[in-house]
Amino acid sequence: ETGVTQTPRHLVMGMTNKKSLKCEQHLGHNAMYWYKQSAKKPLELMFVYNFKEQTENNSVPSRFSPECPNSSHLFLHLHTLQPEDSALYLCASSQVDENTGELFFGEGSRLTVL
Amino acid sequence: QQPVQSPQAVILREGEDAVINCSSSKALYSVHWYRQKHGEAPVFLMILLKGGEQKGHDKISASFNEKKQQSSLYLTASQLSYSGTYFCGTEQDYKYIFGTGTRLKVLA
Numbered sequence: 001e002t003g004v005t006q007t008p009r010h011l012v013m014g015m016t017n018k019k020s021l022k023c024e025q026h027l028g029h030n031a032m033y034w035y036k037q038s039a040k041k042p043l044e045l046m047f048v049y050n051f052k053e054q055t056e057n058n059s060v061p062s063r064f065s066p067e068c069p070n071s072s073h074l075f076l077h078l079h080t081l082q083p084e085d086s087a088l089y090l091c092a093s094s095q096v097d098e099n100t101g102e103l104f105f106g107e108g109s110r111l112t113v114l
Numbered sequence: 115q116q117p118v119q120s121p122q123a124v125i126l127r128e129g130e131d132a133v134i135n136c137s138s139s140k141a142l143y144s145v146h147w148y149r150q151k152h153g154e155a156p157v158f159l160m161i162l163l164k165g166g167e168q169k170g171h172d173k174i175s176a177s178f179n180e181k182k183q184q185s186s187l188y189l190t191a192s193q194l195s196y197s198g199t200y201f202c203g204t205e206q207d208y209k210y211i212f213g214t215g216t217r218l219k220v221l222a
Binding site: 043048090094106107108 | 158
């Protein structure tokens with residue numbers, strides 16, 4: 001239990017579906033992140049929210065849409081995805097003060113796009 | 115730009131030592147190290163701060179090279195539980211970026 005909870009843990013969707021991934025952190029952190037991890041590839045930063053403000057959109061296609069309604073919750077809305085979007089999506093949180101603190105990760109949401 | 119780690123993979127026997135490197139095109143002001151076991155989320159191991167101070171695991175240490183463009187992670191007297199993929203993480207231009215990863219396997 002890392003204090004970061006992701007749901008669902010597994011998701012299978014068709015290319016025309018709309019779904020959302022949810023992340024909740026119970027650590028009182030002020031920054032939250034979405035990372036994508038494909039098979040045999042390193043972690044790719046997708047989005048960063050500091051104090052609920054999106055500070056980074058790392059050239060992510062518009063079919064991925066993040067939402068951060070408050071500092072404890074982060075969503076990733078998915079729409080008309082492609083099979084190559086199948087991956088493990090990891091949410092993380094940290095406390096950003098002078099430097100970025102350690103990241104605490106959720107267990108991830110395994111996405112399969114058919 | 116993503117830090118490059120070396121080696122890409124390493125196999126060692128229990129009790130042996132290992133070194134994993136993390137190289138960046140820019141100076142590293144602080145480096146975090148994480149380990150990810152198969153099917154699990156990455157877990158924080160330690161942080162190496164810009165002055166060389168370290169916080170974290172007691173059997174794992176790290177250092178910078180002279181130009182602070184490379185950090186090395188030292189695993190001493192490895193245990194079976196050390197198996198996994200190791201990532202360095204660093205802040206660049208206000209983005210938290212992970213390295214390419216090193217797969218480590220410890221055999222009995």
